[in-house]
Amino acid sequence: MNTLTINQKNKKxxxxxxxxxxxxMTIFAGLAFGMIHSNLIVMSDPALTLENLMSQSSKFTIEILAWIVIALMDFVVAVAFFYFFKTTNPxxxxxxxxxxxxxxxxLSVGIYHLIQIAINLDHTVLSTDIMIHLRSFDVLWSRGLIIFGLHLIVTSLLMFQTYKIPKILSALMLIAGLCYFTVHALYWIAPSIETTTQSIENLLALPMxxxxxxxxxxxxxRGSRKPFLNATERFGFNA
Structure with a gap:
């Protein structure tokens, strides 16, 4: 088996x-954030948040498990993307x-804060302590999404360079990366306009x-069936 054939098998x-x-990851993200976190957590009302967590602790546990799965899948994607794109541009x-x-x-450090809430969730816990952990999760996740946006931008450049990946998909990836980076950079550098940033994020939710x-x-x-060749491989040279 020659190098080109091995490269194609690895890519597929x-x-x-x-x-x-x-x-x-998409399914579990919908579960963790869309179905559970956004319904249990009311950042403007610590007392209600604590009440929700106390009365629906099993749901909160499911949320944490879902976040752990998401983090694991993110690592898997990182490694898989590397092997997929390494002959395009190492x-x-x-x-x-x-x-x-x-x-x-x-994200993993943020999940640690959610785990701390679950461990200490009893009738003696203070709502202020809960909110400290929740804010830490939000901040860590948001800062991480700035880096995630950069990852998507770099990935889009790799997609543009990879033969047979439709350019529209590359453009959509680039737009998503720019949206993630811009929105969460605004949360960081301009906290005074958080409400405006939230509105922008809602508008950009679909492209993100x-x-x-x-x-x-x-x-x-389609991807697992196509021959993925970069420009060098197309002309018969090893990458």
Whole structure:
């Protein structure tokens, strides 16, 4: 088996793994944040938040488990993307993987704060203590999403350089990365306009979601069957 054939096999395997990891991550993100976190947590009302967590502790536990799955899938995607793109541009592939792993570390520390809430969730816990952990989770996740945005931008550059990936998917990934980076950078550097930033985030929710998800679906449906050749490989040279 020559180097070109091995590269193609590795790319197809990486495409399948990345696709399934992205889809699993999307499902669990909808569960963790969309269905549980956003309903249990009311940042403007600590007392109500504590009451929700006390009365629905099993749901909160499910949320934490879902976040753990998400973090694991993020790591899997980082590694799979590296193997998928490494013959396109090894340096950018390493940077893309490193950025996603760094984002995963931020998210993991944030999950630690949620675990601390679950461990100490009893009738003696103070709502102020709960809110400290919740704010820490929000801040860590948001800072991490700045890095995640950079990861998507770098990944979009790799996609533009990879033969047979539709340019529209590359553009959607770039737009998603710019949206993540801009929105969460605003949360960090301009906290005084948080309400405005939230409105911007709501407007950009669709492009932020569709960028990576559309690529994941394409990898699952078409990606594992296509010969992924960069410009060098197309002319018969080893990458």
């Amino acid at each position: 395997n990486a495409a399948r793994i990345a696709a399934f990891a992205l889809l699993i 340096q950018l592939a390493k940077l893309s993987a490193a950025l996603r792993i760094l984002y995963t570390l931020f 979601t569709i960028g990576e998800l559309s690529f994941g679906i394409w990898l699952l449906v």
